[in-house]
Amino acid sequence: THFGFETISSSLKASRVGAVFSSVASNYDTMNDLMSLGIHRLWKDHFVRSLNPGIRPTSGKEQEGQRILDIAGGTGDIAQRLLDHATTINGDTKTHVTISDINPAMLSEGRKRFAASPYTTADRVDFLEANAETLPTIESNSIDLYTVAFGIRNFTHKDVALREAFRVLKPGGVFACLEFTPHLNNSLLDAVYKRWSFGAIPLIGQVVAGDRESYQYLVESIERFPRQEEFRDMIKEAGFMVPGGGEGEGWEDLSAGIAAVHKGVKP
Ligand code: SAM
Numbered sequence: 273t274h275f276g277f278e279t280i281s282s283s284l285k286a287s288r289v290g291a292v293f294s295s296v297a298s299n300y301d302t303m304n305d306l307m308s309l310g311i312h313r314l315w316k317d318h319f320v321r322s323l324n325p326g327i328r329p330t331s332g333k334e335q336e337g338q339r340i341l342d343i344a345g346g347t348g349d350i351a352q353r354l355l356d357h358a359t360t361i362n363g364d365t366k367t368h369v370t371i372s373d374i375n376p377a378m379l380s381e382g383r384k385r386f387a388a389s390p391y392t393t394a395d396r397v398d399f400l401e402a403n404a405e406t407l408p409t410i411e412s413n414s415i416d417l418y419t420v421a422f423g424i425r426n427f428t429h430k431d432v433a434l435r436e437a438f439r440v441l442k443p444g445g446v447f448a449c450l451e452f453t454p455h456l457n458n459s460l461l462d463a464v465y466k467r468w469s470f471g472a473i474p475l476i477g478q479v480v481a482g483d484r485e486s487y488q489y490l491v492e493s494i495e496r497f498p499r500q501e502e503f504r505d506m507i508k509e510a511g512f513m514v515p516g517g518g519e520g521e522g523w524e525d526l527s528a529g530i531a532a533v534h535k536g537v538k539p
Pocket residue numbers: 289293343344345346347348349350372373374375378402403404405420421422423426427428
């Protein structure tokens with residue numbers, strides 16, 4: 273890496289990813305706040321608002337709601353926002369979110385979050401332990417919205433996961449990804465940011481969570497993720513139409529390009 277750290281794992285081995293997330297699960301939400309100085313909340317809010325989940329009830333019509341799949345949903349941070357937005361902004365009381373994750377420890381944090389939630393009582397949330405690369409229990413053409421936040425960079429075969437996203441989405445359904453980018457738009461800012469991420473984040477991991485290696489892995493996995501253009505092309509290759517022409521030509525940079533939102537529509 274740029275700063276001379278030894279690379280823990282040169283390839284994204286599923287077992288390695290599993291060990292990392294089992295280790296970080298119980299501290300995951302607190303650590304996110306510390307490491308991003310709380311900014312991940314703003315990105316997630318923006319991501320969900322931009323998707324406007326839920327369907328406004330139309331008078332005289334039975335409201336159906338949407339079927340949303342939150343992949344790598346972990347502790348349910350995105351699912352909570354999706355359901356809150358559908359309910360409070362769109363008055364939609366039917367939209368359902370399946371929180372899917374490969375890691376049982378992360379899912380169990382999600383289950384805790386929703387244990388006493390009205391969304392559980394209303395049967396609007398459920399959990400699925402699955403690898404995003406194969407979702408055999410999800411029917412083809414059955415999903416309105418597929419979300420993946422800070423997850424896809426950990427997948428061993430991102431192209432396979434993108435094709436699986438394409439399969440499960442209905443025609444007109446939306447793929448939406450929020451992920452870190454390997455480089456910031458400004459090289460000076462990039463250098464400052466790299467110092468923070470490679471220096472402070474493993475240290476915070478060590479001090480707060482007693483686990484330096486997992487947090488070092490998480491930082492390194494960001495470096496290995498494709499740049500925005502390349503990832504947009506991967507989304508297209510999976511069959512999606514990518515909205516273009518605007519800022520970023522097919523994606524939206526957040527906070528000077530620390531993170532980016534990519535979307536695709538299944539034709
Ligand atoms: N989406 C949540 C959020 O934004 O807070 C959690 C993100 S967390 C950084 C990444 C999640 O990806 C972990 O819960 C991990 O278990 C999951 N994950 C890693 N590889 C996966 C795979 N192949 N399939 C499904 N989930 C995976």
